[in-house]
Amino acid sequence: MWAQPDDPDVAERMRAAHSRARSALGVLTDQDVHEAWGWRGRTLSRPVIAPNGPAWLRIACAPTGHIVPTFWDGSLDAEQVIPGSVPRPRLRATHDWTHDLWEYRAELYDRVSTHPAATPPTPLTEPDLPSTWWAALRTALDDIATVPTHRFTVRQHYLDRAMPRFLGIPIDTTAPSWSTAHGNFHYANLCAPTLHILDWEGWGLAPSGYDAAVLHSHSLLVPRLAARVRRELAHLLDTPTGRFAELVAITQLLHSATRGDHLKLAEPLRHRAALLLGRPISSAQPVPEGSTSCRK
Numbered sequence: 001m002w003a004q005p006d007d008p009d010v011a012e013r014m015r016a017a018h019s020r021a022r023s024a025l026g027v028l029t030d031q032d033v034h035e036a037w038g039w040r041g042r043t044l045s046r047p048v049i050a051p052n053g054p055a056w057l058r059i060a061c062a063p064t065g066h067i068v069p070t071f072w073d074g075s076l077d078a079e080q081v082i083p084g085s086v087p088r089p090r091l092r093a094t095h096d097w098t099h100d101l102w103e104y105r106a107e108l109y110d111r112v113s114t115h116p117a118a119t120p121p122t123p124l125t126e127p128d129l130p131s132t133w134w135a136a137l138r139t140a141l142d143d144i145a146t147v148p149t150h151r152f153t154v155r156q157h158y159l160d161r162a163m164p165r166f167l168g169i170p171i172d173t174t175a176p177s178w179s180t181a182h183g184n185f186h187y188a189n190l191c192a193p194t195l196h197i198l199d200w201e202g203w204g205l206a207p208s209g210y211d212a213a214v215l216h217s218h219s220l221l222v223p224r225l226a227a228r229v230r231r232e233l234a235h236l237l238d239t240p241t242g243r244f245a246e247l248v249a250i251t252q253l254l255h256s257a258t259r260g261d262h263l264k265l266a267e268p269l270r271h272r273a274a275l276l277l278g279r280p281i282s283s284a285q286p287v288p289e290g291s292t293s294c295r296k
Contacts, residue, residue, distance in 0.1 A: 002120065005041030013102070014044040018059050021106035022048060024095045027057060039261075047111055054111040056089060060201070064101045070151060074183075074201035075107055081147055086140050088197045112196045118187035122218045122265060126225045129192055134232040136195040141211055141236065144203075145179040151204030153183035154248060159207075166254040167247060167273055167281060175207040175248075176241045185211035186218040209245035212236040217249040220268035243276050 005011050022029065027048040036045040038060070045058040062072065079091040089109040096105050117127045159173045182189075183202035190197060212233040219226040229237075236242050250269045257266045270281040 002037050002039055004035070004037050007041070010041040014041055014059060014061065017061065017099070017102075017104050017106075018044050018046060018057065020097070020099075021057060021059055021095055021104070024097075025057070025093055025106060025108050026051065027055060027108065030054070048108075050092070050108065055092065056109040056111045058107045058109065060105045060107070062103045064098060064103055067103055070153075070204060071201045072105065074151075074203055077149075077151065078200035078203055081149065082200070082203070083143055083147070086143050086197065087136065087195050088200065112191055114191040114194050114196060116188045116198070117190050117192040121186035121188040122220075122262065123187055123222055123225060126222050126228075127187065127192060129228075133192055133195050137190070138233065138235075140195065140197060141233075144182055144211070145208070147180040149180055149204055153181050153202055153204040153206040154210065154252075159248060159251070162255055163247065163251050166251045167277065168279070171247075171277070176244055177208040178205045179208040179210075180204065181206040181210040183211075185214045187215075190215075207241065207245045207248050209236040209239070209242035210248060212242065213245035213249040216246065217253055217265070217269060217272070220265060220272060246276060247273060 005014075027050045030047040030049050032047045034047060037043070038045075042062075043058060043060045045056060048055050048057045060072070062068070075091055076094065078088075082088070089112050091107060091109055093108045094105060096103070098104070117123075117129060118125075156173075156175060159175065163171055163173045181203060182197060182200065183204060183206065184199050185197075189199045212229070213236075215233070216226060216229045216237060219229050237246065250273045253262050253265055253269055256262050257269075273281045
């Protein structure tokens, strides 16, 4: 989860959209007024009461004509093909509309009783995660990886352009193998102490080990936590494919730092990349406009 957007007009517009979605889907506000904001106010979620019990209502927006199908339809696609063995809130209903040059999608989910392991996505202290949680995480990652899909979380052309700019050269940008990933596997999307995986909008193919690599990268401000991720997910990270996936996750987070996000992670990410590559990593220039990853 992210902070409320600085622009009050964005916050007001999204709250009005949430109210409209509640009316359209026949749900009521909950006494819990907790708001969960997405990146730069692009999403807003709140607990609600549906006719069949507690639920969670999420609103996403995009400027008209600028919808990215990978993200826009991700939750719908996940509901269709991600196996039921993967613990997650199930999608109950959706509602789409257009207003004032903005596209909106409301998604109504089951409400889970647990909370994210940490907020914001990059912890500053070590969350209390029992061994059962890690076991469930390993099983879920294995189940997700085998799901067949034509969706992409990361594309090879992004790696070809971004990895040399943020990691330097020489570097091999060819992914050794690809498998299905959740795509945004950080602590704000992983509930604890019972595992539930949130935010399926960006799932798809990525270099094998990508989700484990993203989780590790988001752990770097807490060395004990990063060490535990490496220990618990060693079968994914301590391999040539896992090390490549780490470099991919580091590249994307360094890219996001050029836009003002994840600034505290920049130096730890460069240090980790230097360990993986066996050479220093210097500050890089942003990737030119037009070369994108599928993940902010």
